[in-house]
Amino acid sequence: MRRVVYISIDDTDEIGYPKSTGILAEMIAEFIDSNFSPCSFVSRHQLFIDERINYTSHNSSMCFTTNLDEEEFAKVIKFAEKLLIEESAPSSEPGFAIAFEDEISNLNEFIKFGKRAKFEYITKDEAYSEASRQNIYLKELKNTGHGIIGALGGMALRLDGNDGRVKGKTKMSKDEMSVKELLDLGFCDEVLDENFNLVDKNEKILTKSKLKLIVKNFKAVLLVKSDKNRKFIPYDIEELREF
Structure with a gap:
C-alpha cells in the first residue's frame, strides 16, 4: 500500500556549478514520477544564515512529497543516494532525508526543530538525534555531510505547511x-x-x-x-x- 512520503535534500552545489539543489530534487522527482507515483511541487525553505555554516549562496533546502510503498521507498533511497553522490558538486556536503509521514513520531516537535533551523545554529549530532527520535531516514553522502541539517530542517518546515516558496518562476502567455x-x-x-x-x-x-x-x-x-x-x-x- 502506498503512503505519503516526504523527501528533502540540501547542500549539493557550489558557486558556478550547473546543477543546483533544486535541479537535483527535480531529477529525483522525475525518477519517481516515471516509475512509481506523481510527485508534488518542489519547495524551497530558507534556513539560518551564519558564518559557521558553509552554505553556497542562500542556505536553502528543497523538499517534495509523493506516495510510495515499502519496496518503492527502498528503491528511491538507492536511486537518490547514487544520484546525489555522482551529480552533486565536488566540494558539496549533500544530505538526504526521507520518511513516511505516518511513521514520524511527533509532528509538532519535529516542526519545532524545523523552525529552529531557520534561526539557530544546529549541529550534525542534533540533526541525527532528531532524525532518530522521529523515525526519519537521514544520510550524509559526501565530504563532511553537513547538508543533513538542512535536509532535515527543510522536511520539518514542509510538514508545517506554511513555509517556503515553490521552486521556479512561470511566465504566463497573457499580460x-x-x-x-x-x-x-x-x-x-x-x-x-x-x-x-x-x-x-x-x-x-x-x-x-x-x-x-x-x-x-x-x-x-x-x-x-x-x-x-x-x-x-x-x-x-x-x-x-x-x-
Whole structure:
C-alpha cells in the first residue's frame, strides 16, 4: 500500500556549478514520477544564515512529497543516494532525508526543530538525534555531510505547511488573466490577497512578469495585492523573501 512520503535534500552545489539543489530534487522527482507515483511541487525553505555554516549562496533546502510503498521507498533511497553522490558538486556536503509521514513520531516537535533551523545554529549530532527520535531516514553522502541539517530542517518546515516558496518562476502567455484562468491551467492551487483571503475567480490578475508561488496551508499559492488602480498584482521575489 502506498503512503505519503516526504523527501528533502540540501547542500549539493557550489558557486558556478550547473546543477543546483533544486535541479537535483527535480531529477529525483522525475525518477519517481516515471516509475512509481506523481510527485508534488518542489519547495524551497530558507534556513539560518551564519558564518559557521558553509552554505553556497542562500542556505536553502528543497523538499517534495509523493506516495510510495515499502519496496518503492527502498528503491528511491538507492536511486537518490547514487544520484546525489555522482551529480552533486565536488566540494558539496549533500544530505538526504526521507520518511513516511505516518511513521514520524511527533509532528509538532519535529516542526519545532524545523523552525529552529531557520534561526539557530544546529549541529550534525542534533540533526541525527532528531532524525532518530522521529523515525526519519537521514544520510550524509559526501565530504563532511553537513547538508543533513538542512535536509532535515527543510522536511520539518514542509510538514508545517506554511513555509517556503515553490521552486521556479512561470511566465504566463497573457499580460492579464482571471483567477479562474490561472486555476484552470493548474499553475497554482489558490490565489490569495495580502490578508490571505481567497481572491474571487472573476478577478483579473496582472501577469506581465514571471510569477512566483509560496507554500500556504500545504498548497502552492499565488499571493497578490491591490495596486493604486485597484488591480491585483503578484508579489515580486523581494517581497516574498520572508517565506
